[in-house]
Amino acid sequence: MAEPILEVSGLVKHYPLTRGILFKKQTGAVKAVDGVDFTLAKGETLGLVGESGCGKSTVARLLCNLERPTAGSIRFKGEEITRLSGRALKAVRRNIQMVFQDPYTSLNPRMTVGDIIGEPFEIHPEAAPRGDRRRRVRELLDVVGLDPEYVNRYPHQFSGGQRQRIGIARGLALRPEIIVADEPVSALDVSVQAQVINLLERLQAEFDLSYVFIAHDLSIVRHIADRVGVMYLGRIVETGSDTQIYDHPTHPYTQALLSAVPVPDPAAREHRERIILTGEVPSPTDIPSGCRFRTRCWKARERCALEVPALAVPEAFRHTSGPAAHDSACHFAEEKQVVPVEEHGNGPG
Numbered sequence: 212m213a214e215p216i217l218e219v220s221g222l223v224k225h226y227p228l229t230r231g232i233l234f235k236k237q238t239g240a241v242k243a244v245d246g247v248d249f250t251l252a253k254g255e256t257l258g259l260v261g262e263s264g265c266g267k268s269t270v271a272r273l274l275c276n277l278e279r280p281t282a283g284s285i286r287f288k289g290e291e292i293t294r295l296s297g298r299a300l301k302a303v304r305r306n307i308q309m310v311f312q313d314p315y316t317s318l319n320p321r322m323t324v325g326d327i328i329g330e331p332f333e334i335h336p337e338a339a340p341r342g343d344r345r346r347r348v349r350e351l352l353d354v355v356g357l358d359p360e361y362v363n364r365y366p367h368q369f370s371g372g373q374r375q376r377i378g379i380a381r382g383l384a385l386r387p388e389i390i391v392a393d394e395p396v397s398a399l400d401v402s403v404q405a406q407v408i409n410l411l412e413r414l415q416a417e418f419d420l421s422y423v424f425i426a427h428d429l430s431i432v433r434h435i436a437d438r439v440g441v442m443y444l445g446r447i448v449e450t451g452s453d454t455q456i457y458d459h460p461t462h463p464y465t466q467a468l469l470s471a472v473p474v475p476d477p478a479a480r481e482h483r484e485r486i487i488l489t490g491e492v493p494s495p496t497d498i499p500s501g502c503r504f505r506t507r508c509w510k511a512r513e514r515c516a517l518e519v520p521a522l523a524v525p526e527a528f529r530h531t532s533g534p535a536a537h538d539s540a541c542h543f544a545e546e547k548q549v550v551p552v553e554e555h556g557n558g559p560g
């Protein structure tokens with residue numbers, strides 16, 4: 212594996228719950244992110260997947276230094292960035308940029324496209340001399356496949372896919388090394404999703420970018436990610452290469468998520484086992500003891516309530532070298548093929 216550009220360990224973000232107006236008393240905490248570890252290699256794409264509310268966007272904001280973590284460490288090229296301030300913080304922020312989910316609300320409707328894409332230069336004037344910014348903006352439009360002549364138009368004059376291209380151009384303006392894309396295609400039509408994903412892949416090669424790509428849809432992540440982390444209630448519960456996760460999942464939660472991915476081929480669909488999860492996702496203010504997935508896990512036993520399973524290669528696979536030997540936070544991890552093998556590459560594009 213190439214040298215990591217980003218190393219995240221023990222990352223925690225708790226939002227305090229308070230009562231009272233004058234004398235605020237903390238009554239609990241929303242444990243949005245509750246101990247996340249991963250690394251990102253240079254040029255790699257790490258996919259983060261999980262249901263709504265599992266903490267994906269919070270991780271994204273922490274990585275981009277838009278919020279400070281409650282605990283834990285984020286290292287960018289070996290440098291701890293969670294405690295930076297002033298000029299050092301600004302310099303790191305320039306290198307880790309975010310692309311947001313909703314191209315309808317993330318662009319200011321009263322600004323021209325040129326001003327939107329050029330806005331990062333106002334915050335980081337050192338990135339481009341004033342006289343050169345217009346040219347840079349037109350170049351960025353071209354890079355994302357939009358006509359540079361559109362520079363004076365407003366966001367409402369573009370389609371959803373085009374707006375997301377504008378968001379990506381803005382993300383690229385400062386020539387970052389890492390892009391954290393938080394559900395960048397979730398708001399788009401399926402046909403447009405593939406185009407935007409292809410654009411992201413092309414840009415990755417062209418600008419030597421590393422991606423953290425967040426989605427709730429496993430099939431989209433498979434198409435773009437080299438490695439995948441599956442999140443549940445603020446933690447990564449299973450992580451591995453795309454083949455390990457999609458063809459050899461060992462965590463019951465991943466298996467359940469995969470069993471819900473639509474299978475287009477009716478013959479393959481018939482052979483596929485559906486795992487229906489019972490119960491609701493517990494509140495992040497009240498996380499179950501032991502394994503946090505146990506209240507919905509069909510395999511849960513007594514040990515699951517008592518012992519937190521570590522994110523590591525499970526004992527059963529520790530002495531094997533096959534694809535099941537990857538990190539999975541389950542006491543009773545077992546390999547289970549959920550998606551039929553002939554399904555490969557059926558993501559968008």
Ligand SMILES: Nc1ncnc2c1ncn2[C@@H]1O[C@H](COP(=O)(O)OP(=O)(O)OP(=O)(O)O)[C@@H](O)[C@H]1O
Pocket residue numbers: 226241242243261262263264265266267268269270427495
């Ligand atoms: N500023 C905040 N204050 C309090 N709670 C918060 C705050 N931000 C997020 N949360 C809570 O933290 C949890 C994780 O939220 P987050 O937005 O990270 O989830 P997500 O995985 O991105 O979900 P989605 O798929 O819906 O975007 C949720 O329960 C959310 O309500």
Ligand code: SF4
Pocket residue numbers: 462463464502503504505506508509510511512515520540541542543544
């Ligand atoms: S540790 Fe127990 S509850 Fe958790 S996923 Fe494994 S079997 Fe299920």
Ligand SMILES: [Mg+2]
Pocket residue numbers: 267268269393
């Ligand atoms: Mg989110």
